[in-house]
Amino acid sequence: MGLFAADQAAAQTAIADPFFRQRGQAVRDRPQPAYDAVGLRLGGFTVWPSLRSAAVLDDNVFAAESDARAAASLRLTPEVMTRSDWGRHQVQAHARLDLGRNLSAPREDATDWRLGGAGRLDVTRGAHLGLSLDVEHGHEPRTAAGSDPLTVRPVAFDGVSARLSGQRTRGRLRLDASADLQRRDYRDGVDTAGAPVEQDDRDRTTLTLSGRAAYALSPATAVFVQIVGDDRDYRRVPGRPDRTSTGREALAGVDFELGGLMRGDIAVGHRRRSFDDPAFGDLDGFGGRGRLTWFPTALTTVSVAAERTTADTGVVGAAGASRTDLSLSVDHELLRNLIVSARAGQIEDAYVGRDRTDRRVGAGLAADWRLNRRYGLNADLDWIDHSSEGTARGPRYRALRLTLAAVARF
Secondary structure (H helix, E strand, O other), rough: OHHHHHHHHHHHHHHHHOOOOOOOOHHHHHOOOOOOOOOEEEEOEEEEEEEEEEEEEEEEOOOOOOOOOOOOEEEEEEEEEEEEEOOOOOEEEEEEEEEEEEEOHHHHHHEEEEEEEEEEEEEEEEEEEEEEEEEEEEEOOOOOOOOOOOOOOEEEEEEEEEEEEEEEEEEEEEEEEEEEEEEEEEEOOEOOOOOEOHHHHOEEEEHHHEEEEEEEEOOOOOOOEEEEEEEEEEOOOOOOOOOEEEEEEEEEEEEEEOOOOOEEEEEEEEEEEEEEOOOOOOEEEEEEEEEEEEEOOOEEEEEEEEEEEEEEEOOOOOOOOEEEEEEEEEEEEEEEOEEEEEEOOOOOOOEEOOOOEEEEEEEEEEEEEEOOOOOOEEEEEEEEEEEEEEEOOOOOOOEEEEEEEEEEOO
């Protein structure tokens, strides 16, 4: 009866909203009333605390090209999320602490945290405004694309991000606009000789403005155009090239849904990035992205994604990287409380200002077993093959990581 009511509500929503794209439900998005945490009610809010304890085995903890070293580490991650239960408008907040202690290589220890909140103001029927703010302190993984291999410890950074967005839907027309402001501040590292490893030239403030107009041709298909512009303002450091740049991207595309069998979002267009430093040539060419989600059965979800964009990088002397990202994932509900997953992907970075191209191929397996509403077990096996070509090539390495975790939800 509950499933019938949910399906009926979804059908009514689909009729009322020509941009509704949830007729097919992904395995990981499906509610599991018998296993979902109920949370704690506090007035008009619900709070969901959780605690994750994990053991990690890594066969190449330093992402080294030769003389790979295996290590084991323990991670403890308490987290709390809260959301309002109001009929209109919404406020939510989250806090997360990630404690990592390496049993074999103490210099890889890290303590990261993240705080954030978001709100939605329902102005009228079909129109709302959104605001979010996040503050974080983190460490760059050794396997991060373009990370500096010279530092004794993982590079630490502080980040702040804010977003203001608005959406207006009227009949078959939907308008979206957003402004994002991000600030990243990297801490200098030291090498094995104790000499400083400069990271200040990576500090940046990025302002991104985006606008999108979509028109629904039918209840299952809409066409859209999207314009995105950003300014990346890097800190100037004597002796280092200036990475400051301005980017523009214009895309046209379609988002669609084929009943409950498949949905997708595909866009192609033109992108251009101009650098303040004349030593770097402009990036000008094809831009695009796409994502397809296929539901061969009610228990299986297959997702394919591709994107062509410009990425920031930590590679010394490079202004950025022209990135091509491809990924494939499969989720299967083996049991009502057991989801198994497989994934594969490739990321290729062609660096601006350096004769270097990195290619990262990855694959993984995962299992998420919910014992009851409160407790669960996770397992994740992740493999990376990182190669680099060119006269200024970077490190080449392979890494295999196994993570076993227990989760408590309240």
